[in-house]
Amino acid sequence: MPEGDALFRFARRVDGALAGKTIVRARAQGPGPVPQVERLIGVVCVGARSVGKNLLIEFANGLVLRGHLRMYGTWHVYRPGQAWRRAEREARLVLEVEDFVVVNFSAPVIELLESRALPSYPPLAGLGPDLLDDNFDPLEALRRFRDPLRADLTIGDAIMDQQVMAGVGNIWKHETLFRCGINPWRRVRHLDDDELLRIVATARDLLRASVGKPDGRGIARRPEMYVYLRSGQPCRRCGTRLVSARQGVDIRYTTWCPRCQPGEGEPASANSLVEP
Template identity: 30%
Template sequence: MPEGHSIHRLARQFTDVFGGRPICASSPQGRFAEGAARMDGQVLEAARAHGKHFFADLADGHVLNVHLGMYGAWSFGGDERFDAASSIGAPRRIGEREVHADGAAAAEPDRDDDGWVLPPPPASTVRLRLRAEHGWADLIGASTCRLLTPEEVGEVTAKLGPDPLNDDAPDLFVSRAARTRRPIGVVLMDQSMVGGIGNIYRAESLFRAGIDPWTPASSLDAETLRALYEDNRLLMRHGVRLGRIVTVRTEDRPGVADEDAWPEHANYVYHRQGTVCRVCGQDAIVMEEMAARKLYRCTVCQG
């Protein structure tokens, strides 16, 4: 499942390429036919994210809400003015790098009678296709795709925890975490506690803080919880900028730039079980199960 930084990148891209422009909308799969018909011909004003939820404001006041879930993905295409990633979500073809797979310039696309870029026929699995003058976006496999009123959007976001990438203060997260004895590794993945943190940021931020994921959240003091939230804000901002999750501090990957760190030098513990820890030098990274999700930690640094 894409983590919060990917959804924020997606919202920025949507605003850049669709914002303020009329769109054509269709549902080749048919499961969103009524919603697509309502969207068709409208201006998409802007897009935004909260945690793992994507929202796009339409001129008639409705809001498109998409949650990609485990299997959802957006794919994009268009001309040279359509600066969007090839894919965000799962499956990913070339990650989130905003370049062509072979680095070559794209051929001039075909256009329809109105001069709009003409996309290829959609796959039968496309839930929603959005088109603008210079390109298109296809959605497949999302767990949620719906139109909401602003009041309904408020109901959705009220159930979510603060989003570090929206510059939300950590106070609500700190107060909620301090009242539960659930492991902090579970709390960080609970979207009602904090929005946007997934399995990678959970594992990596806890390692960076030297915290055992099994530690009851209520046993951590407010300063520690606040610092953990702020470190996730920092890491997720890097993720938005890079299009990759890179959590290893520069001093622990000497000579390797941020842009070159993924994948070999990107993470401390995530998917590194059975390897030597970058900090303690011990073969101490393990993979365990926590609340039906894989958990990665160093038994020495986080003992």
């Protein structure tokens, strides 16, 4: 699933193509509900921005398109007449201005909303602070981690809860916890505030660096992958063989270093095989 940094980059490209320009053609198709995007024809696009894993495209008539990519969706930007890199039947949304064509492929969620409804719209109103927001509040993220309903969650699950902080997915879960030396199977209640704040700060640094914003050390390039998709390979810090096990409601594999990320409560099924 594309994560907060990927959505930020998508939004930057879409904004560059559409902001300040009039929509000359618009169409959408299923599966699922099809928004009445014809209402956007002749309307100026105000801009595009990401909110966690959501992309919002706003228009001067008070409407906004919301897209959520889930696992397989993507956004492409083309010049008029340029060949598309995916089949037209996969297009969920097409927006055209004079000099660009913006296409969403395969997103399960494309919907047209009123901008004034965004603050109370459940998929957005319930989100935690966005890690890529320049005004991100780490103490608010800590407060949400400390919700009693999350006390018994593993940190590997809780860090991806978008109601705690928006933007972390499976990739940055792995890399954040490794850099913090935190075992992904530790329960939130067993982590002190300093450990949780270090997790928050590290996740934010990783996402910022990934999109070209300076992290806490002034580095602005995509970080190296230490553990993600590296089960069975030697740890790049200590040489210990990385292990993995299924975790979370979607039972995807989580990989960690037993030496760099020690902890109790690891599943007996942990192994050092490469994830499928």
